[in-house]
């Protein structure tokens with residue numbers, strides 16, 4: 001029988017032919033998944049032997065990975081904002097750069113107690129759940145057009161023990177309860193151009209097209225969200241935050257400006273690429289409970305700087 005160490009070595013060799021893979025890490029992740037053990041277990045028990053059944057299952061897992069199935073779909077999980085989330089082929093695999101959306105959202109929510117938040121196209125629930133983990137006082141509506149994705153988001157929320165989320169199936173703001181408005185609307189929508197060769201790389205071919213592609217210029221979803229959010233759904237002084245492609249910042253800024261939103265700013269992700277653009281409802285005439293946002297707007301300062 002093979003020891004853990006031997007099995008890992010064989011798997012690493014099998015996975016080394018894969019483009020953009022990290023054979024050592026992936027061999028370990030798959031073995032941990034099989035054994036239901038943390039990575040420290042592999043270092044602690046290198047001489048431990050796999051049973052014949054375990055060995056066969058390990059070979060099967062490695063074969064799936066060799067056939068380019070994303071590691072997150074094989075293990076059924078991915079970490080985001082230190083939360084362990086379950087994912088499936090109906091949900092986009094959460095990306096590290098999307099944590100920037102969470103950071104910027106928390107920044108704008110600093111001075112709002114019991115904020116009302118909407119996460120549009122929530123997928124596995126990553127953004128909504130990260131915000132819930134930081135802001136226990138928030139009320140969060142998570143939407144998705146895919147029933148399967150929404151079920152996964154709901155399951156993740158239950159597993160984490162959160163009670164402040166509601167789930168709504170439908171297209172962008174149309175899914176939200178009628179008459180509700182939000183202090184903050186956040187979305188990582190599909191934004192890739194339909195014929196972008198990037199769609200053939202890495203995990204993307206196996207991820208839901210619905211979560212990736214959005215028309216010829218990649219901006220269909222972003223256009224719909226900006227229009228719907230600015231017209232009906234942002235509270236006076238409320239913020240809209242969008243993730244987008246690294247070449248889309250200017251176009252997104254123009255769309256936000258045309259929709260009458262202000263205080264528009266783009267922020268770079270960890271790779272230094274313009275990734276998140278945010279804007280505020282300038283509809284201050286109606287007042288609303290975000291009086292300090294209104295005030296900070298009048299004196300021309302961003303709120304909540306500490």
Ligand code: GLN
Pocket residue numbers: 095188189190191192204211212213243
């Ligand atoms: N950032 C992802 C990628 O290019 C796409 C995610 C999205 O479309 N929202 O891999």
